[in-house]
Amino acid sequence: MGKRLPLLTTFGESTFKDLPKSFDPRTKWPNCKTLFEIRDQGSCGSCWAFGAAEAMSDRLCIHNPEAVKGTADIVRLSADDLLSCCSICGMGCNGGFPLEAWEFWKRKGLVSGGLYGTKGVCRAYEIPPCEHHVNGTRPPCSGDAKTPKCKHTCQPEYKVTYAKDKHFATKVYSIRKDEDAIKHELFTNGPVEADFEVYADFPSYKSGVYQHVSGALLGGHAIKLMGWGEENGVPYWLCANSWNTDWGDGGFFKILRGENHCGIESDINAGIPKV
Structure with missing residues (x-):
């Protein structure tokens, strides 16, 4: 195991007693439009950067009272900036470390x-986007894209400088492997980044609560974990x-909750933005 972020200290059971039976952040923070969006990592093993940048973008809105009210612009943080410029995060398009992505947000910041x-x-x-395990109009993903070069400049038409466009975290941390602690974090501060073991029966997911039944281990995958509930009596995250909106259930999926299924509860990283 590599190093871990500081564990967030959570309180006793009284902290968790008011948690609802189900929670969807899109209902609680409807003006935070990033909560409704799905990105596409393309033919690059950058899931670690995407799960992070997506959850960070959500939190940038959730912790900004004006954005929550719908009176401030929504900022989408750059997975490209994280993927290409975080030298301690791993191997770019060949995989990386979620916890280092959150550390980078705090130390170096991310641009839009x-x-x-x-x-x-x-x-x-x-x-560019591609088709992840589904047939569609885009070319199939090949997984062989090269990691983009780190550039400390913005696109030519963008009028803010790279340095001035940076958004930072005030603190970053991990959540312990505890269902209620994860729920409390989601309900209070917004989506987190999680990762899990992907088996051969996952890419064909379409709906319902995913539970690994058969097939070989394909590797690890990082995603944004955002809410919880129950479907036909089965608890889920x-x-x-x-993988774009034509994969899974509009780009989203549900996975068995409370049993650390495929390791989904064992590596949860999060942070609080500076707003």
Whole structure:
């Protein structure tokens, strides 16, 4: 195991007694539009950067009272900036470490970004979208994209400097492997980054609560974990993937909750933005 972020100190059971039976952050913070969005990591093993940048973007809104009211612009933090410039995060498109991504947000900050080809932001994603395990109009993902180069400049038409466009965290931390502690964090501060073991029966997911039944281990995958509930008596975590909207349930999926299924509860990272 590598190093871990500081564990967030949570309180006793009284802290958790008011948690609802189900929770979807899109209902609690409807003006935080990033909660409704799904990104596409393209043919690059950058899930670690996407799960982080997505949850960080949500939190940037959730912790800004004006944005929550719908009276401030929504900022989408750049997965490209994180992927290309975080030298301690691992191997870029060949995989990386979620906890280091959160540390980078605190130490170096992230500029505005968004989907491939987005205008009006500092650093849009540079790797084009592709089809992740589904048939569609885009080319199938090959997984062989090169990590973009780190550039400390914004797109030519963007009028803010790279340094001035940076957004930072005030603190970053891990959440202990405890269902109620994770729920409390989601309910209080917004989505987190989680990772889990992907088996051969996961890529074909369409709906319902995913439970691994058969198939070989394909590798680790980082995602945004955002809510919880029950479906037909089966407890689940609600997650957003980064395989575009035509994968899974509109880009989202549910996975069994409370049993650390495929390791989903064992590496939860989060942080509080500076607003």
